[in-house]
Amino acid sequence: xxxxxxxxxxxxxxxxxxxxxxxxxxxxxxxxxxxxxxxxxxxxxxxxxxxxxxxxxxxxxxxxxxxxxxxxxxxxxxxxxxxxxxxxxxxxxxxxxxxxxxxxxxxxxxxxxxxxxxxxxxxxxxxxxxxxxxxxxxxxxxxxxxxxxxxxxxxxxxxxxxxxxxxxxxxxxxxxxxxxxxxxxxxxxxxxxxxxxxxxxxxxxxxxxxxxxxxxxxxxxxxxxxxxxxxxxxxxxxxxxxxxxxxxxxxxxxxxxxxxxxxxxxxxxxxxxxxxxxxxxxxxxxxxxxxxxxxxxxxxxxxxxxxxxxxxxxxxxxxxxxxxxxxxxxxxxxxxx
Amino acid sequence: xxxxxxxxxxxxxxxxxxxxxxxxxxxxxxxxxxxxxxxxxxxxxxxxxxxxxxxxxxxxxxxxxxxxxxxxxxxxxxxxxxxxxxxxxxxxxxxxxxxxxxxxxxxxxxxxxxxxxxxxxxxxxxxxxxxxxxxxxxxxxxxxxxxxxxxxxxxxxxxxxxxxxxxxxxxxxxxxxxxxxxxxxxxxxxxxxxxxxxxxxxxxxxxxxxxxxxxxxxxxxxxxxxxxxxxxxxxxxxxxxxxxxxxxxxxxxxxxxxxxxxxxxxxxxxxxxxxxxxxxxxxxxxxxxxxxxxxxxxxxxxxxxxxxxxxxxxxxxxxxxxxxxxxxxxxxxxxxxxxxxxxxxxxxxxxxxxxxxxxxxxxxxxxxxxxxxxxxxxxxxxxxxxxxxxxxxxxxxxxxxxxxxxxxxxxxxxxxxxxxxxxxxxxxxxxxxxxxxxxxxxxxxxxxxxxxxxxxxxxxxxxxx
Numbered sequence: 001x002x003x004x005x006x007x008x009x010x011x012x013x014x015x016x017x018x019x020x021x022x023x024x025x026x027x028x029x030x031x032x033x034x035x036x037x038x039x040x041x042x043x044x045x046x047x048x049x050x051x052x053x054x055x056x057x058x059x060x061x062x063x064x065x066x067x068x069x070x071x072x073x074x075x076x077x078x079x080x081x082x083x084x085x086x087x088x089x090x091x092x093x094x095x096x097x098x099x100x101x102x103x104x105x106x107x108x109x110x111x112x113x114x115x116x117x118x119x120x121x122x123x124x125x126x127x128x129x130x131x132x133x134x135x136x137x138x139x140x141x142x143x144x145x146x147x148x149x150x151x152x153x154x155x156x157x158x159x160x161x162x163x164x165x166x167x168x169x170x171x172x173x174x175x176x177x178x179x180x181x182x183x184x185x186x187x188x189x190x191x192x193x194x195x196x197x198x199x200x201x202x203x204x205x206x207x208x209x210x211x212x213x214x215x216x217x218x219x220x221x222x223x224x225x226x227x228x229x230x231x232x233x234x235x236x237x238x239x240x241x242x243x244x245x246x247x248x249x250x251x252x253x254x255x256x257x258x259x260x261x262x263x264x265x266x267x268x269x270x271x272x273x274x275x276x277x278x279x280x281x282x283x284x285x286x287x288x289x290x291x292x293x294x295x296x297x298x299x300x301x302x303x304x305x306x307x308x309x310x311x312x313x314x315x316x317x318x319x320x321x322x323x324x325x326x327x328x329x330x331x332x333x334x335x336x337x
Numbered sequence: 338x339x340x341x342x343x344x345x346x347x348x349x350x351x352x353x354x355x356x357x358x359x360x361x362x363x364x365x366x367x368x369x370x371x372x373x374x375x376x377x378x379x380x381x382x383x384x385x386x387x388x389x390x391x392x393x394x395x396x397x398x399x400x401x402x403x404x405x406x407x408x409x410x411x412x413x414x415x416x417x418x419x420x421x422x423x424x425x426x427x428x429x430x431x432x433x434x435x436x437x438x439x440x441x442x443x444x445x446x447x448x449x450x451x452x453x454x455x456x457x458x459x460x461x462x463x464x465x466x467x468x469x470x471x472x473x474x475x476x477x478x479x480x481x482x483x484x485x486x487x488x489x490x491x492x493x494x495x496x497x498x499x500x501x502x503x504x505x506x507x508x509x510x511x512x513x514x515x516x517x518x519x520x521x522x523x524x525x526x527x528x529x530x531x532x533x534x535x536x537x538x539x540x541x542x543x544x545x546x547x548x549x550x551x552x553x554x555x556x557x558x559x560x561x562x563x564x565x566x567x568x569x570x571x572x573x574x575x576x577x578x579x580x581x582x583x584x585x586x587x588x589x590x591x592x593x594x595x596x597x598x599x600x601x602x603x604x605x606x607x608x609x610x611x612x613x614x615x616x617x618x619x620x621x622x623x624x625x626x627x628x629x630x631x632x633x634x635x636x637x638x639x640x641x642x643x644x645x646x647x648x649x650x651x652x653x654x655x656x657x658x659x660x661x662x663x664x665x666x667x668x669x670x671x672x673x674x675x676x677x678x679x680x681x682x683x684x685x686x687x688x689x690x691x692x693x694x695x696x697x698x699x700x701x702x703x704x705x706x707x708x709x710x711x712x713x714x715x716x717x718x719x720x721x722x723x724x725x726x727x728x729x730x731x732x733x734x735x736x737x738x739x740x741x742x743x744x745x746x747x748x749x750x751x752x753x754x755x756x757x758x759x760x761x762x763x764x765x766x767x768x769x770x771x772x773x774x775x776x777x778x779x780x781x782x783x784x785x786x787x788x789x790x791x792x793x794x795x796x797x798x799x800x801x802x
Contacts, residue, residue, distance in 0.1 A: 052460060053456035053457070053459070053460040054456055056408065056409065056412050056452040056455060056456060057449065057452040057453040057455075057456050059412060059413075059416070059452070060412075060445070060448050060449045060452050062416065063415070063416055063419050063445055063448060064445045064448075064449070066419050066420070066423070067419070067438060067441045067442050067444075067445050068438075068442070070422065070423060070430045070434040070438055070441075071434055071435055071438020071439065071441065071442060072435070072438070074430055074431050074432070074433075074434030074435050074438075075431055077423055077427075077430055077431070077434060078423065078427035078428070078430050078431035078434070079427075080423075081423035081424050081427045081430070081740075082427050082740060082741060082742060085424055085740070085742050088420060088423075088424060089420075089424065089748055092416065092417055092420045092424075093751075093755065095413055095416055095417075096413045096414065096416075096417060096755065096759065098413075099409050099410070099412060099413035100409065100410055100413060100759055100762065100763075102409070103405065103406050103409030103410065104406070104762060104763075104766050106405075107402070107405075107406055107766050107769065107770055108766065108769065109769070109773070149741050150741060150742055150743070151742045151744075294431065294434065294435055294507070294508070295434070295435035295438075295508070296435060296508050296509055296510050296511055298510050298511040298512070298513070299435040299436070299438065299439065299508075299511050299513070302439050302442075302511070302513045303438075303439075303442060306439070306442045306443065306446070309446065310445070310446045310449070313446060313449075313450065314446065314449045314450065314453070317449070317450060317453045317454065317476075318453060320453075320457070321453045321454075321456050321457055324457060324461065324465075325456075328464075329461060329464040329465060330456065330457060330460035330461055330464070331460060331463055331464060
């Protein structure tokens with residue numbers, strides 16, 4: 001019971017990281033694709049302003065998820081860390097370069113250095129979600145053994161894992177573009193609104209196509225997971241698809257009310273679809289489940305309590321942060337009197 | 338140095354320890370700034386608001402801008418450590434993740450609060466009203482302290498593990514509060530939090546003392562110096578007291594670590610204190626020996642028995658006792674020099690209501706930040722190398738905790754290169770900011786890439802309404 005609750009908490013944490021952290025990474029993707037200095041200036045400006053005050057707070061979800069993972073399910077955690085060491089190292093490198101590149105770019109005034117810092121930020125925004133996607137893909141396809149001795153290259157380079165990596169990148173781009181459409185609309189910037197609407201539509205289609213490709217691939221390579229995704233997880237898979245279609249339609253007709261929530265819901269549905277598909281198994285293909293992954297009940301109960309306290313403290317704080325951000329009260333220094 | 342310290346043990350554990358030491362040694366400086374810099378910025382802003390002091394206000398704004406860079410780099414290098422807990426030490430996490438995870442979870446909450454309010458404080462200068470803005474920074478300072486407590490709870494637990502039961506290698510029950518407030522937490526927590534404030538205060542002071550040494554003797558520089566120096570110097574005697582208490586506790590709780598720190602080869606009474614000196618094959622070269630002092634320090638009496646490292650077999654002793662001893666001496670010695678600098682300033686202020694005019698004082702002030710950082714790093718070497726060969730004291734060896742994957746030497750090399758670039762870039766960006774401030778060039782370029790466009794090019798709503 002406690003183990004299931006903590007499993008739900010972990011999945012909720014992953015969802016929040018996917019939705020909020022993912023949008024920040026997606027911003028980096030659009031920054032990368034924005035073109036030269038002149039052409040890319042307006043979108044980069046919008047991206048920069050949208051990410052600046054919130055990315056660090058959004059990033060903490062990752063740390064939070066890691067901590068819950070190793071505290072509640074230490075055996076599964078150790079197995080993942082050993083088997084998937086390489087993509088995890090690469091994801092970490094991406095995290096460091098993304099954060100540092102982004103922070104440095106703001107303070108640098110020389111154009112060539114700004115370009116270097118900006119390219120570092122943008123390119124690593126692509127790497128991190130890709131490698132994280134391969135990690136999740138590897139776990140979902142049962143490529144992580146319960147007691148691994150060594151890292152495995154095959155585990156995360158399977159077609160499914162690579163497709164998962166690409167899907168993560170596309171999902172980040174989709175979230176970010178939908179979010180930026182709203183931001184552009186809020187400041188009455190028609191040009192950027194059209195600009196990101198086109199990109200949001202493209203990303204939605206790419207993400208949808210990759211999802212279908214991943215499902216088709218699983219049908220052949222991993223019938224067990226395919227059966228569960230189209231079995232008990234089917235409502236969530238259908239919800240994700242419906243959200244994607246709804247976003248496409250809403251963007252096409254230019255109605256932006258609720259479109260961000262629907263886009264986020266779509267991503268959440270994918271995450272929970274994965275969770276439901278493999279419940280209660282943590283590492284498919286092994287006997288490691290939520291309740292036998294190494295933590296005693298005391299620890300699990302402590303995590304539940306901690307999560308409640310966290311929700312009470314962090315929830316309101318996040319609301320204040322996002323409210324100030326959306327009222328555009330958190331902006332650059334610009335002047336110094 | 339790190340590699341030498343990691344010696345004796347084979348396999349992946351040596352590069353794994355070197356990598357942990359590199360990444361932790363780098364991050365801990367940023368962590369110190371993350372813990373204490375918000376308080377010092379808030380102090381400056383408080384004075385600025387309360388006394389309408391434009392100089393203090395300008396310092397607060399500029400420090401806050403530097404803090405933006407430092408918090409970002411600190412956030413990502415801290416994340417590296419989270420991953421390394423699993424990537425380098427899967428054996429530790431597999432066995433004890435369920436025990437040491439709780440303090441990390443508590444830390445997570447404070448990390449959240451820190452990041453959320455940093456987003457508000459750092460970027461709210463322009464649009465939030467004076468005191469509202471000040472208050473938005475208070476949670477950052479408070480959560481810095483509690484976050485540090487939580488991380489130190491884990492480290493002190495590794496030194497004094499407790500609060501759980503184990504059966505057949507499986508953790509069966511955990512008392513999270515006994516884990517959090519373990520035996521060593523009582524002294525490690527205040528020791529590190531004070532260290533963070535000293536590192537930050539002296540580093541800030543050092544920046545402005547360096548300017549003063551170069552002849553920039555203006556109110557701006559003196560204010561900047563004082564805002565860092567005064568809190569750090571005031572806390573120094575408390576730190577020495579806490580450190581002294583900690584050393585005595587370690588003599589009881591982790592006698593082998595203490596023996597290495599103080600060159601106590603054999604358990605005995607009337608143990609001398611060695612100042613400096615290099616221990617080679619049972620002999621100590623170039624050290625100053627003070628008879629009986631170690632026994633006096635440990636138990637306030639010459640007859641106090643001090644446990645030597647002969648109390649455990651050689652395999653259970655830390656490597657490179659000379660390194661431990663010299664690091665310990667360096668930490669204590671630097672703390673006393675910093676205390677002296679504080680006393681000097683206090684004396685001048687008491688007698689003449691001014692800061693010491695002597696060049697020596699300002700030269701000392703200029704290096705005080707580096708001195709505090711070196712002392713803090715030395716302290717970490719003492720506590721970490723001194724616990725070896727254990728990762729969890731007397732329960733799990735570091736080699737049992739290390740990853741079974743090969744290739745750590747590769748990741749170590751890449752990490753060293755990456756962190757060298759990161760460190761250099763961080764310092765370069767901060768120096769660039771400082772140059773820009775000195776030139777009085779206040780035009781911030783908020784648009785990434787290239788020259789700011791004329792206002793007409795900006796989308797409507799971008800400009801101030």
